[in-house]
Amino acid sequence: MNWNEIYQTAIEWTEQAGEILRAATKEILQVEYKTSAADLVTNKDKQIEQFFMDRLSEKYPSHFLLGEEGLAKDKQFNPENEIVWIVDPIDGTTNFVHQKRNFAISVGIYEKGEPRVGIVYDPIAKEMFHAQIGTGAFLNNQLLPNLDEKSLEEANISINQLWLVPNDKVDHTIFTEVIQKARGTRYLGSAALEIAYVACGRLDTYIDFRLSPWDIAGGMVILQEVQGVMKNLENNSFSVFNPGITIFSNSNVLEEILLNSKKD
Ligand code: 2AM
Ligand code: CA
Ligand code: CA
Ligand code: CA
Known part of the structure; x- marks a missing residue:
């Protein structure tokens, strides 16, 4: 398994998905309620999850997708055995709808239940937080230092x-x-x-x-x-x-x- 390639690919796709969301903040959104008036979903949540699903099935057909909108939920998998991309297409949908900022795309890639790659991308601030396990975490190209002692x-x-x-x-x-x-x-x-x-x-x-x-x-x-x-x-x-x-x-x-x- 070439984890460096998977890591770079995940960053690239997340950046592309972020562009779609940046453009979407200038469009009219279709907003629906899920479980309550405080629980929103838009056409863009589904579009971004579909974006990851399409790319995964083309480039890594053996990897699974676990996304909030459940588009791939018919594909059964056992997280203890497989590589799974855990994707929140828009985290902070309420902010996306009301503020058009303070939302992110979140991608975590796990192998047999163990963390491998993590990405959190704020497409409005253009802040890409990313890490591959064991090689440090970054904000864009800047290595993040270990957390300071604090009270x-x-x-x-x-x-x-x-x-x-x-x-x-x-x-x-x-x-x-x-x-x-x-x-x-x-x-x-x-x-x-x-x-x-x-x-x-x-x-x-x-x-x-x-x-x-x-x-x-x-x-x-x-x-x-x-x-x-x-x-x-x-x-x-x-x-x-x-x-x-x-x-x-x-x-x-x-x-x-x-x-x-x-x-x-
Ligand atoms: P979401 O925007 O992807 O739904 C603040 O609401 C944070 O809690 C967001 O990260 C939101 O994710 C998450 N969250 C999880 N469950 C939620 C729920 N039932 N209602 C609202 N937010 C929820
Ligand atoms: Ca939600
Ligand atoms: Ca979420
Ligand atoms: Ca979400």
């Missing part, structure tokens, strides 16, 4: 509104002390970009639940390459296929978060 009081934490107010999805009190002690909180609305931002130090931690493999598969490889850490608060064994309540973080900050979070 919670110096940390910016990305966390969404459900951790701040009572709701029926999560115990919103788990991170109250963490939020009180942190320097600041942010929430961007694109999981893939938020993980990439932790990897380049713009954020120090990203906390979320309800994540799916395509939200995190690309970012995880990038974060791992700068010695960032990932933790599933529910079962302690992190897997891209079962993320649960997950913390993506600078390692020192994670230690303090665990000391300051309410666990049962």
